[in-house]
Amino acid sequence: MSPVLVWLRRDLRLHDHAALYHALKSGQPVIPVFVFDTDILAGLPQDDRRVEFIWESLKQLKTELLKHGGDLVVRYGRAVELIPQLVAEFGVSAVYANHDYEPSAIYRDQCVATALAEKGIALHTFKDQVVFERAEVLSKTGGMYSVFTPYKRAWLAQLNDFYLKPYPVVRYLQQLARLPAQYFPSLKELGFARSNLGELNMPVGLAGGEQLFADFCQRIDRYHEARDFPAVKGPSYLSVHLRFGTVSVRELATYAYRHGGAGAETWLSELIWREFYMQILWHRPEVVEHAFKPEYDALPFPNREDWFAAWCEGRTGFPIVDAAMRQLNQTGYMHNRLRMIVASFLVKDLLIDWRWGERYFAEKLIDFDLAANNGGWQWAASTGCDAQPYFRIFNPVSQSEKFDSEGKFIKRYCPELAMLPAKAIHAPWLSKPLEMQAAGITLGVDYPLPIVEHAVQREAALALFRR
Ligand SMILES: Cc1cc2nc3c(=O)[nH]c(=O)nc-3n(C[C@H](O)[C@H](O)[C@H](O)COP(=O)(O)OP(=O)(O)OC[C@H]3O[C@@H](n4cnc5c(N)ncnc54)[C@H](O)[C@@H]3O)c2cc1C
Incomplete structure (x- = not known):
């Protein structure tokens, strides 16, 4: 046969x-x-x-x-x-x-x-790789959804056991072909070398996906409260496993759906966000190159290359931005709250085209997913679907105070700021000279001075978008 x-x-x-x-x-x-x-x-x-x-x-x-x-x-x-x-x-x-x-x-x-x-x-x-694909979830008039909340409502209304039913593969595995021993190439033979995944202890493969999911199931009830704080073990860290299918999305969605409660419901929403952006990419593949809202396609960003380099390398002088970018560079992962902060900062403080940031994330993120990355960037840049108006601009300092109040995350990736007290760490340039001296930091030497002034750049961004 x-x-x-x-x-x-x-x-x-x-x-x-x-x-x-x-x-x-x-x-x-x-x-x-x-x-x-x-x-x-x-x-x-x-x-x-x-x-x-x-x-x-x-x-x-x-x-x-x-x-x-x-x-x-x-x-x-x-x-x-x-x-x-x-x-x-x-x-x-x-x-x-x-x-x-x-x-x-x-x-x-x-x-x-x-x-x-x-x-x-x-x-x-x-x-x-999804519960609902392509045009399976459409509005009553048969169109695609470009706003998340009604999409989510329709997604949940359409959900039933049929869509979540697992494929019982294991019972048919005796049907696998008996082959002569197959060669498994080394990374070197593929032209690659080991990265720092091993040092990071990142759980990989089927076993890693299982381990992370089992661990997250113990924490899912607190997800809605913990997920926004990068120093806290709040999210599932399953994105790379969803990306490469080492976990089954049906299994994850079933668990969240049946488990119920505020944590699981919020987490299920995140899985729905993933599918929301996938259907956007399916219906509107031109978003890969263009703004979802065509009127925002040709915003005249000044695109300063030196500011872009500072952003990429985590030396903008804004500790929360720098810590986040260093996390990305060192581990290939970045917490969701931080992705929103650094994306907003790149576009609305540094006035750099969102496509530059999107490309940098695509190179570095271990969980890089075209649909989610493009959707996230266009959301942050206010050029995409869903309601993030251009005049809503994240303040990197207040975001830092709110979501990393003690500066624990910042200190992990910016150890040169470790001696600064919590209240000073979010905007070190505002600290008193004596405080800086006590922490052993000279700004501009041990840690950069801020490359821009948020209030000034905010006005510039508003003017640019209004134009
Ligand atoms: C600018 C920007 C770029 C992003 N780029 C990517 C990307 O390339 N790949 C990627 O998987 N996610 C991306 N995200 C979404 C989100 O940041 C990550 O999915 C999340 O941080 C992964 O961590 P986690 O698995 O612990 O998430 P959890 O909080 O545990 O969420 C569970 C899963 O839901 C999905 N999810 C969560 N949030 C979103 C979201 N906003 N959009 C789409 N799916 C979501 C992911 O598959 C995630 O693994 C981006 C967000 C922004 C703002």
């Missing part, structure tokens, strides 16, 4: 997996394959954390597959060429994969589907 391929991409797990389930149910032997796609890898730094995360996750996946008598085929090259080649190599009769909604992935999948169709092979694809 000819086998079928399951082409893994953003779904690096075995349980509750739509494409794998349908492939196993076909009754044919199933060969799971992952391609390190050079179209995606080209241009990434050697120590890219995401590549290491994927590589580690695949190692775990391979171990699991071996336990069930199967194996994982791993290849390196262009997926558009390798998938048709693998079909020929293994004499495959069909390919199964899960939907991907990013414009470049949609194009890739169309190319693969066409190449396979020429050989008379079908590419069967399935919804997997």
